[in-house]
Amino acid sequence: MSWKKPEPVQVVKQRRDTALSALVESVPYMKFLGISFDRRGDELTAVLRYSEKIIGNPMLPAIHGGVTASFLESAAIVELGWAMIWDGIESGRLDPDALEQRLPPLPKTIDFTVDYLRSGLPRDAYARARVNRSGRRYASVQVEAWQDNRDRLFAQATGHFLMPSRDE
């Protein structure tokens, strides 16, 4: 019987957080919009911090539809990228610090469809993506976004992505 002593919790957390920040911080557009990610285990929640520059309709005011689309697409890509590296990070095959130097190629968007359910209010927004299918070449992802109430979505999206070839 082999029994391995569990790793200290802070070692596990630091490894995962380093990998996640490598994935997120490297993308200038996400930083520009104010998008960050909360992590609980392997579950990610994308957070869009409200700022005046993301307004689309200054009369309401409401978040620009293009910002909402960008937020949902970013949540989908990070979710896919995160799923791609998770096993490698956990098994020790991927070094989180090396990821900061050089990220593996990320999935590319083939198409993305956004439903605008209600206008985005001038406050923070949240999104969670679910990978419904991820094959060798293609992935299908669904994203939901909300503000004050998790059950009152202000936008949802579905998109298809081309996965990077594994032997690269």
Added chain:
Amino acid sequence: MAADKTTIARQFSEAIPFARELNMEFLTVENGRAVARMPYDARLVGDPETGVIHGGAVSALMDTCCGAAAIAHPDNPGVTATIDLRIDYMRPATPGQAITTHAECYRLTRSVAFVTATAYDEDETRPVARANGAFTVERRR
């Protein structure tokens, strides 16, 4: 009246904070058509390895341009909001080049504006992205 409509559509579009932030410029807004241009900007990069603009930024340009085309339709009485928008990304935009979108509101009912758009970089023979969307039409008073 068509000239007024064009002015209103252009002013409305240029009053959008996020469109200004991305330095979007409207080249034409008339008769259900709009052409808008967005210069290359390092803040909009989605892939740091290649310098390619994030799909979301292209999508923001196309959404804005489609909205302007919907407002610029001669029978549309007022402003508009996006109901849904689908974007097909055909190829990465060449880093360093501006992106130009041509949008057309090809059908307007009492409630819905149907809009389509194509985006190009400096190579106008190969589109970067296509968009199809439905937009709201305000009720006539």
